[in-house]
Amino acid sequence: MAEQVLTDFIRALRSADVRVSTSESIDAARAVKLIGYGDRVLLVDTLRCVLAKSPAEKHTHDRLFDLYFSREALEPPASEESDQSEQEDSAAPIMDALDLIENADETQMAMAMEAAARQAGIADIRFSTQTSYFAQQMVEALDTGALEGEIKAAFGARTEEGTARAEALIEGRKDLFIRARAYAKQAFETFGKGETEKFREEVLTEKAISQLDHYDLARMKPLIAKMAKRLAVKHSRKRHKKNRGQLDVRKTMRANAGFDGVPFDLTWKQTKRDRPKIIAICDVSGSVSKTVRFFLMLLYSLYEAVPDLSAYAFSGNLKDVGEILDADAFDPVMDKIIRRVGQSSTDYGQSLIDFQTDHWDQIDRRTTLIMLGDGRSNNADPRVDIFSAAAARAKRTIWLCPEPPSLWGTGDSEIPRYRPHCSSLKYVTTVKDLERVIDEVLASYN
Amino acid sequence: MAEIHDQTGYDALSSVEAITEGLGSVGYISTREISTSLYLAHHLRKPVLIEGPAGVGKTDLAASMARFLEAPLTRLQCYEGLDEGKALYEWKYGKQLLYTQLLKEKLGEVIGGDQGLDSAFEKLTSFEDLFFSETFLEPRPLLKAMKQAAASVLLVDEIDKADEEFEAYLLEVLSDYQVTVPEIGTIKAEVPPLVILTSNNVRELGDALKRRCLHLYIDFPDAARERAIVRARVSDVSDDLLRQLVSFVQGLRDLDIRKRPSISETVDWARTLLLMHANELDETLVRSTLNVLLKHESDIAAVDLDIRKLAKESAAA
Numbered sequence: 001m002a003e004q005v006l007t008d009f010i011r012a013l014r015s016a017d018v019r020v021s022t023s024e025s026i027d028a029a030r031a032v033k034l035i036g037y038g039d040r041v042l043l044v045d046t047l048r049c050v051l052a053k054s055p056a057e058k059h060t061h062d063r064l065f066d067l068y069f070s071r072e073a074l075e076p077p078a079s080e081e082s083d084q085s086e087q088e089d090s091a092a093p094i095m096d097a098l099d100l101i102e103n104a105d106e107t108q109m110a111m112a113m114e115a116a117a118r119q120a121g122i123a124d125i126r127f128s129t130q131t132s133y134f135a136q137q138m139v140e141a142l143d144t145g146a147l148e149g150e151i152k153a154a155f156g157a158r159t160e161e162g163t164a165r166a167e168a169l170i171e172g173r174k175d176l177f178i179r180a181r182a183y184a185k186q187a188f189e190t191f192g193k194g195e196t197e198k199f200r201e202e203v204l205t206e207k208a209i210s211q212l213d214h215y216d217l218a219r220m221k222p223l224i225a226k227m228a229k230r231l232a233v234k235h236s237r238k239r240h241k242k243n244r245g246q247l248d249v250r251k252t253m254r255a256n257a258g259f260d261g262v263p264f265d266l267t268w269k270q271t272k273r274d275r276p277k278i279i280a281i282c283d284v285s286g287s288v289s290k291t292v293r294f295f296l297m298l299l300y301s302l303y304e305a306v307p308d309l310s311a312y313a314f315s316g317n318l319k320d321v322g323e324i325l326d327a328d329a330f331d332p333v334m335d336k337i338i339r340r341v342g343q344s345s346t347d348y349g350q351s352l353i354d355f356q357t358d359h360w361d362q363i364d365r366r367t368t369l370i371m372l373g374d375g376r377s378n379n380a381d382p383r384v385d386i387f388s389a390a391a392a393r394a395k396r397t398i399w400l401c402p403e404p405p406s407l408w409g410t411g412d413s414e415i416p417r418y419r420p421h422c423s424s425l426k427y428v429t430t431v432k433d434l435e436r437v438i439d440e441v442l443a444s445y446n
Numbered sequence: 447m448a449e450i451h452d453q454t455g456y457d458a459l460s461s462v463e464a465i466t467e468g469l470g471s472v473g474y475i476s477t478r479e480i481s482t483s484l485y486l487a488h489h490l491r492k493p494v495l496i497e498g499p500a501g502v503g504k505t506d507l508a509a510s511m512a513r514f515l516e517a518p519l520t521r522l523q524c525y526e527g528l529d530e531g532k533a534l535y536e537w538k539y540g541k542q543l544l545y546t547q548l549l550k551e552k553l554g555e556v557i558g559g560d561q562g563l564d565s566a567f568e569k570l571t572s573f574e575d576l577f578f579s580e581t582f583l584e585p586r587p588l589l590k591a592m593k594q595a596a597a598s599v600l601l602v603d604e605i606d607k608a609d610e611e612f613e614a615y616l617l618e619v620l621s622d623y624q625v626t627v628p629e630i631g632t633i634k635a636e637v638p639p640l641v642i643l644t645s646n647n648v649r650e651l652g653d654a655l656k657r658r659c660l661h662l663y664i665d666f667p668d669a670a671r672e673r674a675i676v677r678a679r680v681s682d683v684s685d686d687l688l689r690q691l692v693s694f695v696q697g698l699r700d701l702d703i704r705k706r707p708s709i710s711e712t713v714d715w716a717r718t719l720l721l722m723h724a725n726e727l728d729e730t731l732v733r734s735t736l737n738v739l740l741k742h743e744s745d746i747a748a749v750d751l752d753i754r755k756l757a758k759e760s761a762a763a
Contacts, residue, residue: 021657027490034489042462045482050490053661055497233650264539 006032008123008191010051012064016194018057024050040069067190097139098147101172113183116141122187126195131188135180147173208429209291209402220431221330224294227435228301235276235442274366276445277308279394281355283373284338285315285346291402293334295372295434296321300330302438310362313337316344318354346376348414349383356386368441369394371422374403375415382414388421396423396444400437403427455517455597455637459488465514474503474510475667475674483662484511484640493620493641495605495651495659501708502664503675504644508601511640517597520639522587524608530615534625536584542577578629588616589625592635599640605655606645613655620658667709669696675709680716690727691716694760698739701749707739714738729757 006029010020020028028050035042044065052061093111094100100112120137147169154166201223204216212220251267259265280299282292296311311321319341363369369390375382391397399422401408401415408415419425428434458468465481487494496504512519522533546553557566585593591600602616619625620641624634643659645651667675672692676683683691692712699706707715715738724731732753740746749756 019653021653023657027492027660030490031486034486041478042482045479046486049479049483049486049494049660049662053495053656053659055663058661058663229650259539259543262543264543 003029004118005037009047009064009068011123012068012190012194013051013061014194015191015198016060016064017198018052018060020051043069064190067186095141095143096146097142097144097173097176098150098169100142101147101169101176109179112142113138113179116180117183117187122184123191125184125188125192127192128185128188128196130192131181131184134184134187135177138180138184139177142176144173205432205435206430209294209431210429212290220294221297224297224431225301227431228298231435231439231442232302234439235445274445275308276306276442277364277367278306278310278370278441279359279362279367280309280311280370280372281318281351282311282313282321282371283315283346283348284313284341288372288374288402289338291400291428291434292372293338294431295400296334297330298431298434298438306442310359312355312359313341314351314354315341315346316350317341317347318351318358320359345378346373347380348373348375348377349381349386352383352386352390355390360390363390363393365393365395366445367394368444369397370400370437370441371398371418372400372402374401374413375399375408375418376412377414379412382417384414384417384421387418391421391423396441397421398423398437398441399425400428400434401425402429404429455515456488456640458515459485461485468514469507469510472510472513473678474507474514475671475678476507477667477671480507480662480664483660487642487660488640490660491623491638493643493659494662495643495645495656496662496664497645497647498664499666499706499708500646501710502666503709504664505601505603507664508599508603508642508644511642512599515597515599515640517599517640518594519599519601520587520591520594521601521603523603524605524612526607526609528608528612531586533586533588533612534615534619535586535589535627537578538582538584542582545577545582580630583627583630588619589633591639591641592619592623592625592633594635594637594639596637597640598637599642602641602643604646604648605643606648606651610649610652613652617654617658620655666696666699666706669693672696672709672712676713676716679713680720683716683720684725686726687719687724688716689763690760691719693763694727694732694756695739697752697756697759698749701752703740703745703748704742705740705745711739727757727761729754732757 007025010025010028013020028047031046031050032043035046037043044062047065048058048061052058093115094104094108095112095115100109104112116138117134119141120134122134122138125131125134151166151169151173154162154169156162200219204212204219204223205227207216246269248267248269252263252265253261255265255267256263278299280296282288282295284292292313299306299309299311302309312318313321319337321337371387399415399418403413403415405427407413408419415425426433426437428437459465462478462481462485465484466476466478469476469481483494486492496507498504508521509519553570557569583589588600591598605613605616622634623638624632626632666672669692672695673688676688676692695707695712695715715735718735718738719727719731722731722735736746736749736753740749
């Protein structure tokens with residue numbers, strides 16, 4: 001049983017996004033064997049130390065620990081295995097419903113619930129809507145035959161005492177169900193909530209950005225942070241590539257000067273990889289602004305992998321939005337920018353001119369230029385010439401368009417005229433799309 | 447249980463309380479969580495990875511452990527570009543070279559007797575191990591720690607500053623307490639050291655490393671613990687002043703500043719105030735000594751408005 005307690009707890013941790021490897025579970029089992037279940041504070045410190053490996057994980061761990069170990073008074077499964085089975089036998093929970101209602105004290109009741117829950121497979125609970133179902137399963141796991149019989153018999157007697165007893169028993173049955181429900185609800189908090197969250201997040205990343213409502217936006221932030229972390233871990237690897245086979249004569253001579261110039265320690269030529277440099281130019285007018293918001297949020301969360309980043313927003317004129325980088329409060333700053341920049345009607349040509357006059361020097365051969373916009377320039381001159389010149393200077397030029405390809409070129413859309421100058425032109429609708437694009441951009445630097 | 451070794455030197459780690467007490471006796475004010483992790487580290491034979499903001503006593507914990515156990519401390523300071531040759535072992539090339547030169551004639555004698563190239567070569571190959579033996583092996587901190595004959599503490603400081611590849615070198619040391627030198631073989635620690643790694647979270651550490659370690663997060667101490675720490679370092683500070691200055695520093699840490707004052711800076715500040723014969727905090731005193739706590743001009747400017755309020759609150763504490 002002791003092991004079941006621990007494995008269930010680890011399961012709860014995993015469902016709440018705490019990565020616990022097999023070897024860590026083994027460590028936890030060894031640690032618990034060492035310290036026992038007797039001391040609650042010691043137990044929580046121990047498990048926190050063995051299972052949770054970051055401040056966030058520690059926080060989740062503590063929350064789950066409180067939930068999970070709140071009910072049992074931490075009954076110490078005896079430390080030596082030999083008498084463990086014995087003890088379990090002697091303390092077998094009362095599983096007869098009638099007996100429970102009439103004779104059990106709180107501890108026995110709790111133990112019965114525990115046992116019933118295990119039989120019902122409560123660790124599989126995933127959604128809050130399953131609470132009632134599992135409560136039902138738990139009550140069914142108890143032996144209710146005698147109880148039903150007794151109720152029937154009591155009614156059958158048709159005496160006042162009989163009816164009273166039957167009613168009391170029915171109350172008792174109701175109470176059992178309420179207890180089971182409470183137990184199932186707590187089990188959901190422990191085992192299911194994390195899974196539900198995960199599922200929701202998955203749906204969110206695949207949902208079209210234009211369809212996200214206000215409620216979703218709040219959830220998006222931690223999600224994007226997670227995404228950025230994943231990208232950063234993947235791409236912030238080392239920046240040197242050993243070019244084996246080509247001797248670096250100068251370095252070798254210097255390193256071996258101490259050995260009388262006898263080359264013991266060979267140094268090979270290294271090529272330095274370029275650090276990613278990204279310039280993002282974003283259209284923040286109307287429909288596009290939502291996509292821009294997530295795009296910038298993602299980019300700015302990537303400071304680890306992309307140290308060299310500048311972003312500009314425009315509708316009529318171009319503005320530097322670098323200040324977001326230093327601000328913790330992304331949303332208010334973003335709102336301000338959109339308010340400030342997004343007033344006038346979109347003019348790609350004018351914005352490109354602005355870029356050319358003020359920021360042209362920023363583009364060099366290691367720059368990836370990312371344009372984000374629908375390319376609808378209100379029939380003003382799109383200044384494709386400037387765009388093509390910029391594209392020629394940059395390493396790559398990527399256009400992200402939140403409009404589907406079928407609309408490209410319709411009305412005032414200038415996408416087809418920009419298209420020949422882009423290294424790639426992508427239709428982005430979901431946050432996942434954005435992640436993929438940035439992933440690709442960063443990969444091109446390796 | 448197999449984990450509980452009877453090696454000499456680690457007896458002091460018999461219980462969580464004993465560790466707290468022992469650390470206290472060498473001037474480190476521990477918490478239950480810290481002591482528990484060290485207790486587990488010894489009994490499960492696992493390294494402890496300590497994370498937390500700069501200046502909360504991560505490195506000091508390792509040093510204190512060594513003092514408490516009266517064991518040697520081997521320290522490996524990590525930095526960008528740290529490699530095998532500086533962390534594990536290095537061949538003494540110079541010595542090898544010198545020996546070959548000196549032994550040249552001897553070698554000539556030994557080989558000289560033989561006629562054919564084949565037999566000379568055969569003879570030579572039989573000596574090869576001479577030059578790649580432990581005599582010519584320069585142990586660096588990790589190997590040195592493995593070779594300790596009794597209890598010792600190995601501190602791998604600021605592991606996050608080292609490159610990611612370096613973590614890979616560490617894995618063998620951390621999980622098996624051994625170092626493999628291809629030319630010689632595997633050198634295994636007879637008495638595994640108590641390994642403590644620290645990280646300031648400059649970059650996220652790899653999962654493989656984290657999996658092999660116990661994890662301890664040390665945050666800034668609460669007021670009571672910080673008072674105890676300052677008291678342990680600066681014994682003649684008055685109770686009133688101690689309470690006030692700690693409460694001020696705690697308040698300062700809640701403000702939005704670039705670098706929050708560390709424990710050692712609190713201690714320094716306590717010493718400063720003591721030198722100035724201060725009995726209690728007031729605004730002018732705080733202003734004139736604030737540069738002991740805050741090391742950025744922008745931070746000093748940022749808290750300017752809050753100083754009066756904080757000083758007042760602290761004085762009332």
